[in-house]
Amino acid sequence: MRRIVLTFVLLPLAFLSTAADLHVWVDGDGTTHVTDDPESIPGAADALILGDPRLDQVWAGGFSGVPLLPESGSTSSELDRQVRALRTAVADLERGETLRAAAALRQVLLEDPTRPEAHFYLGLLEDRRGNWDEAEVHWKEFLTVEAGRFAPWRRSAVRRLTQFDAERGLADPAQHGDLELVEVAHPAFHVEVDRALLDAGGAAFAQTVVRYLGDVRDLVDSDLGATEGKLGVVLYGRANYARAHAHRFSFQTVGFFDGRVHVVSGAYPAGELRTLLVHEVTHAVFRERTGGDRPYWLNEGLAEWMERRSQARPVLSRSERSRLRTAIDSGRWITLERLAPSFSGLDDEEARLAYAISTAAADWIDRHTTARQRAVLLTRLGEGASSDDALFEATGRSTAAIDAALRTEIRAQFAGPRGGPVAGPVAASR
Numbered sequence: 086m087r088r089i090v091l092t093f094v095l096l097p098l099a100f101l102s103t104a105a106d107l108h109v110w111v112d113g114d115g116t117t118h119v120t121d122d123p124e125s126i127p128g129a130a131d132a133l134i135l136g137d138p139r140l141d142q143v144w145a146g147g148f149s150g151v152p153l154l155p156e157s158g159s160t161s162s163e164l165d166r167q168v169r170a171l172r173t174a175v176a177d178l179e180r181g182e183t184l185r186a187a188a189a190l191r192q193v194l195l196e197d198p199t200r201p202e203a204h205f206y207l208g209l210l211e212d213r214r215g216n217w218d219e220a221e222v223h224w225k226e227f228l229t230v231e232a233g234r235f236a237p238w239r240r241s242a243v244r245r246l247t248q249f250d251a252e253r254g255l256a257d258p259a260q261h262g263d264l265e266l267v268e269v270a271h272p273a274f275h276v277e278v279d280r281a282l283l284d285a286g287g288a289a290f291a292q293t294v295v296r297y298l299g300d301v302r303d304l305v306d307s308d309l310g311a312t313e314g315k316l317g318v319v320l321y322g323r324a325n326y327a328r329a330h331a332h333r334f335s336f337q338t339v340g341f342f343d344g345r346v347h348v349v350s351g352a353y354p355a356g357e358l359r360t361l362l363v364h365e366v367t368h369a370v371f372r373e374r375t376g377g378d379r380p381y382w383l384n385e386g387l388a389e390w391m392e393r394r395s396q397a398r399p400v401l402s403r404s405e406r407s408r409l410r411t412a413i414d415s416g417r418w419i420t421l422e423r424l425a426p427s428f429s430g431l432d433d434e435e436a437r438l439a440y441a442i443s444t445a446a447a448d449w450i451d452r453h454t455t456a457r458q459r460a461v462l463l464t465r466l467g468e469g470a471s472s473d474d475a476l477f478e479a480t481g482r483s484t485a486a487i488d489a490a491l492r493t494e495i496r497a498q499f500a501g502p503r504g505g506p507v508a509g510p511v512a513a514s515r
């Protein structure tokens with residue numbers, strides 16, 4: 086399943102490119118452009134579209150600043166400091182450090198409430214969280230203060246503002262009666278869609294969903310191997326999802342897999358829906374290969390790992406690594422053995438930690454085993470071996486041994502609870 090909290094952590098590369106249907110691209114001369122219509126890009130095959138990992142190389146340090154950061158012609162040190170703060174915030178967004186970025190952007194606005202870039206990014210952040218009222222405030226403020234300097238962003242903000250009423254309607258339980266599912270044709274999936282989504286998002290909604298599912302199929306097939314049969318996928322508006330499924334979980338979710346993939350969508354879905362589908366389809370593949378959902382940490386870890394790969398994001402953000410280290414030091418670490426049968430009984434904070442531990446463990450396995458060993462692992466699970474036996478046969482280590490190795494590695498990555506990451510094994514002696 087996918088917890089709602091984690092959807093806040095989005096790579097802005099993916100998120101900017103789609104949140105407002107905005108495409109940033111770099112032409113052959115290295116000049117940056119923005120368009121909301123990728124079809125209009127001349128020589129699109131050669132252009133680097135936002136979301137393409139190569140952009141990072143072109144802009145050496147990411148897209149921060151090039152289009153959205155201010156021309157800092159002023160020599161005022163106050164202004165310089167703001168520009169630096171904005172650049173840091175955008176870099177944090179790129180790494181998935183969303184909360185830190187939001188705090189920095191708010192600080193910039195405390196000092197200068199008319200800073201258009203800070204309003205734009207906060208609008209995006211709030212939009213992705215489903216906080217449309219807050220997003221509306223920031224984008225309206227952006228439109229007031231941008232003074233014609235950010236025309237492409239202006240168009241995107243204006244368009245997205247017109248969509249908020251539809252999004253609010255989908256989230257309002259009072260506006261919906263019985264759930265009605267409508268079939269949408271797809272070559273690789275059996276797709277059913279909440280009629281409320283089709284009513285709100287129109288033909289463009291179905292087209293976007295069909296396109297994302299095609300992407301997801303290609304991505305998952307290439308990383309995990311082709312699957313057989315047509316997987317069922319059901320998409321819901323927020324209110325209808327909550328009414329149908331909220332009772333199943335002790336924490337808020339936006340999707341789960343029970344033989345079919347069930348996910349929440351907005352009326353105008355963006356990168357977050359694609360990411361969510363990658364996550365849930367990975368669960369489906371896990372079940373197809375192993376015949377079940379356990380060990381749960383491997384299942385969830387693999388889904389998170391795939392999701393981050395699909396966004397070209399680091400496997401663990403710096404704050405997640407820090408949280409893991411703190412959990413070890415404070416004795417709140419949750420062992421892989423505890424997480425193997427299920428995540429049930431965890432509170433919201435524990436669930437967040439459990440996802441980070443699972444993702445780190447899946448990444449550990451990816452880095453310490455061969456493709457053949459991983460195939461053996463899934464096959465043995467599918468043959469009915471216990472999690473521990475399958476792990477030992479495939480990797481030579483028990484669940485407890487992998488847990489211990491993972492904790493040792495995390496400790497070695499930090500010089501101290503508040504220290505930065507240390508390159509190399511220097512800190513391993515702590």
Ligand SMILES: [Zn+2]
Pocket residue numbers: 086087364368385388
């Ligand atoms: Zn999941």
